[in-house]
Amino acid sequence: MKKIFLILSVLSVQFFLSQKAGVKVENNKNANTNTKASLNLSKEEIDLYNGKFLKFIDALKISDRTAMDALLSEKAKKMITEVVYQKLAKDIKTSKKFEIVKTGYKPLIDGSSFPMIQYKYSDDKAAEPKEIITAVFETDGKILGIKPYKITK
Template sequence: MKKIFLALAVFTIQLGFSQKVTSLKIEKSDNKELSAELDKDKIALYNSNFFKFIAALKSSDKKTMEGLLSPKAKEVVTDVVYKKLSADIDFNKTLEVFKSGYKSTMDGKIYPMIQYKYSDDKSSNPQNIVTAVFENDGKILGIKPKHKEVKK
């Protein structure tokens, strides 16, 4: 008899705590549809800032580099990051646009992004890519060089 009351109590408690959705509203998002590629005016603005940053990185001009970074990036970038970045980018080679588009971040925001490849790499899938993420005003949010290891 105790088992029956226990089972009945469990089902009653579950029924008491269950919730019923009485009204559900679907809100329209403010996000506008983004095209897969950036337009040429945006690419020109972002390229300009990127190459100014690369020139400042090459000459170790910290003031110019910080002027091109977004406030979010300034919070996390240190001298160690600048040194690592300058070691990972080959300044003797010319960078050119490989792809452009948008990148979503962990906070759910979407930012413009351009991937650069070295001009001497003619393959359709380049070995070394430098990805730059920008804020809409052209400030640099992040730069990440990526080197693919060649399998032997």
């Protein structure tokens, strides 16, 4: 009897002390938030961002730090070190040609979204590419981030 009473009291205490969890959605109107109706990039935007990405890859190929820094946004310059450049040079095969897989906007943790292009190597003919490189840009064309990603199954 004591065990039953103990179990019921523990369960009832948990029930009475539980809290309601509510989610409140706020409209975040940051200057960085891109409120475009379309989720796709225009042809002019793709050409601008793709050109900047290819210039960055060419500079990465010859390890031209000043050229790479000129293509990066101010936010990215603060975080990128020589180790990051070396890791990018190791992970991205700069001798291969790139093909655009997907374009759109990449949402960030703070609620803002920036233009994004995903690339694959042009010699990868699989329906699902094995390696993808995601490049995120600011609206003026400066590179905010580049992330190579290998898909493993």
